[in-house]
Amino acid sequence: DQQVKQNSPSLSVQEGRISILNCDYTNSMFDYFLWYKKYPAEGPTFLISISSIKDKNEDGRFTVFLNKSAKHLSLHIVPSQPGDSAVYFCAASARSNTGKLIFGQGTTLQVKP
């Protein structure tokens, strides 16, 4: 039972355009959501997060949107750069989970010059 789903295995966008990565979840107890970025042969690195009390969080070129009623979050990257090419994982946690994260399958983003 996949509680966090990233239904698009891959996404390709042109440099300078917007990249939108999507994530759906099923557990209504999740109250914190994170995005991680992973380059080949490296560990994931934290990118941005959002608490369930907010619907938007912005950090430079990265914005995460949360739609609780739809159990959906998205990561927007504007403008996209070739260095953004990586695998992006969304993750979710619940206050009762003692900090454990549930990860989605990941989406591979390719930004073409």
Added chain:
Amino acid sequence: NAGVTQTPKFQVLKTGQSMTLQCAQDMNHNSMYWYRQDPGMGLRLIYYSASEGTTDKGEVPNGYNVSRLNKREFSLRLESAAPSQTSVYFCASSEGSAQKPYEQYFGPGTRLTVT
């Protein structure tokens, strides 16, 4: 400040062999985690340690054991390796504080192949 370090980076085992994956963090974090990453599966939690002296099972604990040796170190042991344990293993740590309860910092990974 090295963050989270893992050894070894690569390992090939024969079925039935045992080995221990080492992990250490220098950020004074309370919580530590072991994940495995398989193609199309994302990262799945094997075991975690919320604080020194405690360990708990995650989503896929079968075939593994862990030891939280001290606040810095958290090791993962495969007692009798199986081909199904071929994977990339990541160790992570988090502050686990009220201010930052969820952000985890990952090591570079260990690529394990069991033949």
